[in-house]
Amino acid sequence: MDTQHMQDRPHDALAAHLSDDLTAVNALIRQTMASEHAPRIPEVTAHLIEAGGKRIRPMLVLAAADLCGYDGAHHHHLAATVEFIHTATLLHDDVVDESAQRRGRATANLLWDNKSSVLVGDYLFARAFQLMVACGSLRVLDILSNASATIAEGEVLQLTTAQNLGTTEAQYLRVIRGKTAALFSAATESGAVLAGAPEDKVQALFTYGDALGISFQMVDDFLDFGGAGDDIGKRIGDDFRERKVTLPIIRAFARADVEERAFWQRTIAKGDQQDGDFEQACAIIARHGTLEETRAEALAWSHRAKEALSDLPDTPLRAMLSDLATYVVQRLN
Amino acid sequence: MDTQHMQDRPHDALAAHLSDDLTAVNALIRQTMASEHAPRIPEVTAHLIEAGGKRIRPMLVLAAADLCGYDGAHHHHLAATVEFIHTATLLHDDVVDESAQRRGRATANLLWDNKSSVLVGDYLFARAFQLMVACGSLRVLDILSNASATIAEGEVLQLTTAQNLGTTEAQYLRVIRGKTAALFSAATESGAVLAGAPEDKVQALFTYGDALGISFQMVDDFLDFGGAGDDIGKRIGDDFRERKVTLPIIRAFARADVEERAFWQRTIAKGDQQDGDFEQACAIIARHGTLEETRAEALAWSHRAKEALSDLPDTPLRAMLSDLATYVVQRLN
Numbered sequence: 282m283d284t285q286h287m288q289d290r291p292h293d294a295l296a297a298h299l300s301d302d303l304t305a306v307n308a309l310i311r312q313t314m315a316s317e318h319a320p321r322i323p324e325v326t327a328h329l330i331e332a333g334g335k336r337i338r339p340m341l342v343l344a345a346a347d348l349c350g351y352d353g354a355h356h357h358h359l360a361a362t363v364e365f366i367h368t369a370t371l372l373h374d375d376v377v378d379e380s381a382q383r384r385g386r387a388t389a390n391l392l393w394d395n396k397s398s399v400l401v402g403d404y405l406f407a408r409a410f411q412l413m414v415a416c417g418s419l420r421v422l423d424i425l426s427n428a429s430a431t432i433a434e435g436e437v438l439q440l441t442t443a444q445n446l447g448t449t450e451a452q453y454l455r456v457i458r459g460k461t462a463a464l465f466s467a468a469t470e471s472g473a474v475l476a477g478a479p480e481d482k483v484q485a486l487f488t489y490g491d492a493l494g495i496s497f498q499m500v501d502d503f504l505d506f507g508g509a510g511d512d513i514g515k516r517i518g519d520d521f522r523e524r525k526v527t528l529p530i531i532r533a534f535a536r537a538d539v540e541e542r543a544f545w546q547r548t549i550a551k552g553d554q555q556d557g558d559f560e561q562a563c564a565i566i567a568r569h570g571t572l573e574e575t576r577a578e579a580l581a582w583s584h585r586a587k588e589a590l591s592d593l594p595d596t597p598l599r600a601m602l603s604d605l606a607t608y609v610v611q612r613l614n
Numbered sequence: 615m616d617t618q619h620m621q622d623r624p625h626d627a628l629a630a631h632l633s634d635d636l637t638a639v640n641a642l643i644r645q646t647m648a649s650e651h652a653p654r655i656p657e658v659t660a661h662l663i664e665a666g667g668k669r670i671r672p673m674l675v676l677a678a679a680d681l682c683g684y685d686g687a688h689h690h691h692l693a694a695t696v697e698f699i700h701t702a703t704l705l706h707d708d709v710v711d712e713s714a715q716r717r718g719r720a721t722a723n724l725l726w727d728n729k730s731s732v733l734v735g736d737y738l739f740a741r742a743f744q745l746m747v748a749c750g751s752l753r754v755l756d757i758l759s760n761a762s763a764t765i766a767e768g769e770v771l772q773l774t775t776a777q778n779l780g781t782t783e784a785q786y787l788r789v790i791r792g793k794t795a796a797l798f799s800a801a802t803e804s805g806a807v808l809a810g811a812p813e814d815k816v817q818a819l820f821t822y823g824d825a826l827g828i829s830f831q832m833v834d835d836f837l838d839f840g841g842a843g844d845d846i847g848k849r850i851g852d853d854f855r856e857r858k859v860t861l862p863i864i865r866a867f868a869r870a871d872v873e874e875r876a877f878w879q880r881t882i883a884k885g886d887q888q889d890g891d892f893e894q895a896c897a898i899i900a901r902h903g904t905l906e907e908t909r910a911e912a913l914a915w916s917h918r919a920k921e922a923l924s925d926l927p928d929t930p931l932r933a934m935l936s937d938l939a940t941y942v943v944q945r946l947n
Contacts, residue, residue, distance in 0.1 A: 318788055319771040377729040394712040399732055400769045403706060407762035410743065414755045422755065424745045429740035436733045439653040455651055488631060610896075 304586035345472025365409035372402035428467035435459010462494025492586035499579035624937035678805025693747035698742035706734035761800035768792010795827025832912035
């Protein structure tokens with residue numbers, strides 16, 4: 282695999298580098314989601330787990346453990362754990378968002394029902410919890426229990442920040458940490474802890490995962506106001522139609538004149554949206570430069586992620602993690 | 615409190631005996647469900663947690679730890695943990711069952727929305743997980759992670775056994791273990807483990823909780839076919855209308871003649887129910903004696919629960935747990 286290709290698709294390079302481990306993780310995932318007694322469980326989870334997720338979170342665990350010289354046997358359990366937590370949150374998100382599509386396929390709540398999505402999500406979370414206990418590290422359990430609480434709190438907070446023009450930037454950060462960064466940082470931090478890494482490396486890998494996740498989510502929020510259609514099948518303007526108050530809107534609202542305030546109140550707070558409103562929102566955001574500012578913030582977080590890696594050994598794996606942080610913001614172009 | 619009263623309301627006797635601990639547990643519950651950032655969380659959980667649950671599961675933890683001579687400080691965390699797991703499952707159950715009432719009050723999914731019930735349930739589960747980690751015992755975590763998986767698997771299994779006349783007694787037991795017994799037995803077993811009890815006592819307390827929970831759920835299933843309205847506001851015939859295949863139906867279907875089989879196929883498998891069908895179902899069940907057999911099974915499980923206590927020290931607390939197993943089946947009369 283040449284360097285140019287690695288630069289373009291760093292998750293493919295990571296997958297190639299970690300392929301033996303990933304094969305073991307995939308086997309563990311399939312084995313764990315089998316339920317002898319409730320066949321509905323593997324039906325629902327196979328639909329989602331086999332649907333071509335990039336396994337980015339398990340790869341973050343494996344890479345962090347490897348970078349810290351881990352040579353034990355529990356990294357596969359830990360990698361499967363974070364994928365299960367991720368899948369459980371996807372199942373519940375689809376119920377909450379009343380989604381019809383995920384990764385280009387009909388969602389489980391549409392194919393089966395909301396009941397199955399809620400309960401199979403609970404089952405996956407319980408299974409994740411069992412896998413974690415099998416790792417035998419209370420500190421790993423502490424990290425993942427805290428991440429789980431941050432994720433759930435962020436999801437609930439998002440229910441109340443949507444439609445709320447009083448949302449602060451601090452609340453926005455909390456929501457996007459819950460959506461993406463909390464599990465990224467838990468993956469890298471717990472991988473380092475499992476490997477018995479010294480505190481400075483644990484902290485460096487936490488910071489990498491946190492900054493990578495924040496950057497990733499900010500790019501998503503940027504793209505909603507005019508990037509090209511991205512690779513997860515999201516359509517431009519979805520956040521606006523769902524009245525989500527993301528960074529470009531928070532800052533544009535803070536600087537709005539009387540007329541603009543009335544526009545945001547009508548479209549976001551009251552939800553009275555008409556043809557042409559999304560174009561109008563894009564024009565207001567462009568006028569105040571807040572979409573460009575969101576791009577700059579995403580770049581800064583990506584930069585922070587790469588900087589955090591400087592304390593780690595200079596290996597091909599470290600270069601791949603750095604490339605991943607570059608790749609995340611390439612979608613901005 | 616006189617003995618007669620203790621006999622009548624053993625959970626009141628337990629609550630009086632454990633009152634200092636329960637006060638501490640209630641304070642910990644309130645403190646843990648506070649979320650600085652997402653006020654929706656304490657709103658939803660206060661509605662449910664303050665709604666007069668009997669705190670039976672926390673009391674089982676406290677009683678088991680006490681019976682095994684525990685003198686540490688983590689039993690309150692563990693007691694709060696099981697109450698949070700219980701509350702999380704109630705929130706998700708109400709979404710799954712589309713319930714409108716719980717403990718005589720409107721359910722959270724009706725007062726807020728399904729989204730809040732799903733996500734706040736996830737939050738409570740994550741909080742439970744944090745509290746468990748704080749107990750610092752991998753074996754306690756192992757017990758509770760296994761119980762969580764059993765609960766979730768039982769819930770999913772119930773989705774597919776409802777309406778399914780091919781449900782076996784083994785599947786029925788698995789469903790009721792998931793609904794009730796798994797958390798009862800995890801409460802008593804983990805209380806004993808926390809106290810560092812020898813294996814025979816751990817096993818005795820596991821068996822007590824398991825048998826108590828199975829007895830409790832069988833009584834519920836018995837009452838649905840003709841007991842007086844019970845104290846959780848459930849109406850007679852609810853299970854039949856929801857086409858749940860419980861023990862009286864499983865056995866009646868196994869012995870049905872051609873006409874009766876057609877009746878069960880129409881009302882349970884196809885869900886085509888008319889006025890008078892519930893009375894007809896009761897008559898068929900009475901004819902085959904399967905309601906009486908369910909009563910006998912519930913009594914046998916209650917007896918097993920009391921027998922399991924014989925290996926434990928003969929204290930007032932042990933008598934209260936025995937009274938509780940008696941009380942559970944008094945609703946049969």
